[in-house]
Amino acid sequence: MTPSEQSAAYFKKFEEKYNVNHCTGDFTPTLCELFGVPKPDVCGGTAIAEVVDQANHLFGGDGKCERALIFCPDAVGQVQYERHPEILTRVEKIAGFKVPSVTMMPSVTPVCFGTIFSGASPDVHGIQEYAKPVLAIETLFDVFAKAEKRVAILAINKCSIDTIFRMRNVDYFSFRSDQLVEDWTVRLMELDEYDFIVSYMTMYDHVSHKKGPWSPEATAELELSATRFERYCALADKLWADKNRVVTFIPDHGNHQVDADTGAHGKDIPDDMLVNHFYRLRGK
Numbered sequence: 001m002t003p004s005e006q007s008a009a010y011f012k013k014f015e016e017k018y019n020v021n022h023c024t025g026d027f028t029p030t031l032c033e034l035f036g037v038p039k040p041d042v043c044g045g046t047a048i049a050e051v052v053d054q055a056n057h058l059f060g061g062d063g064k065c066e067r068a069l070i071f072c073p074d075a076v077g078q079v080q081y082e083r084h085p086e087i088l089t090r091v092e093k094i095a096g097f098k099v100p101s102v103t104m105m106p107s108v109t110p111v112c113f114g115t116i117f118s119g120a121s122p123d124v125h126g127i128q129e130y131a132k133p134v135l136a137i138e139t140l141f142d143v144f145a146k147a148e149k150r151v152a153i154l155a156i157n158k159c160s161i162d163t164i165f166r167m168r169n170v171d172y173f174s175f176r177s178d179q180l181v182e183d184w185t186v187r188l189m190e191l192d193e194y195d196f197i198v199s200y201m202t203m204y205d206h207v208s209h210k211k212g213p214w215s216p217e218a219t220a221e222l223e224l225s226a227t228r229f230e231r232y233c234a235l236a237d238k239l240w241a242d243k244n245r246v247v248t249f250i251p252d253h254g255n256h257q258v259d260a261d262t263g264a265h266g267k268d269i270p271d272d273m274l275v276n277h278f279y280r281l282r283g284k
């Protein structure tokens, strides 16, 4: 079996187990398709047909995507959508596409984002526990750099996304807080020096661990994730009006309540494994 076939077999196993048509490994082939970039050689995911079809329609003929803002709120799963529809249908309403997907095991951040940005399963990309080595396989960031796309990653200092995709031809922006990540995401969108911007948000996950996923403090962060997505969509429409563009809401996993005051994730259970990936496409 090739690494790509090995990834595909892993994905199929979890999609069948959770009765969904997609997994988080479908993000990379979808974005590669939208930008006309060859997918990483280890990718076993499948481009999401409904998203690609709408892109072909909106971007016209050989038209390709020219700008992407990839918002990654940590730990916002399907269970959050069920418990707080008043918050997450705000995302659904402006996105257009909601893609129910299963994530990877163990359902912890570096394992899951390793798959999201490579299309490789954990047994292929190599991170199979909570560890943050620099990935050695070909990722989305390698193939985009090779295709001369200008890529920026904005994240919290030393978090998984800030760490495991280093050593690429990418500009890394590393901050002390989500607020700084948001402020600089807006600045980079205004500057318009990048084709593909990844913007991470940590605090819903962080507060869920410390206070429980349904605490008022966590719910306030969940609400902030929807507000940030709305802001990035509005900015993309304003600043990138003359570009074919996509804004996405791409969480890594969900989470579950442990006791009155704490939450966790990492298990092979629906609350941790099921997420929704949202895509919003607009033509120039």
Ligand SMILES: [Zn+2]
Binding pocket: 074, 075, 108, 109, 110, 205, 252, 253
């Ligand atoms: Zn996470």
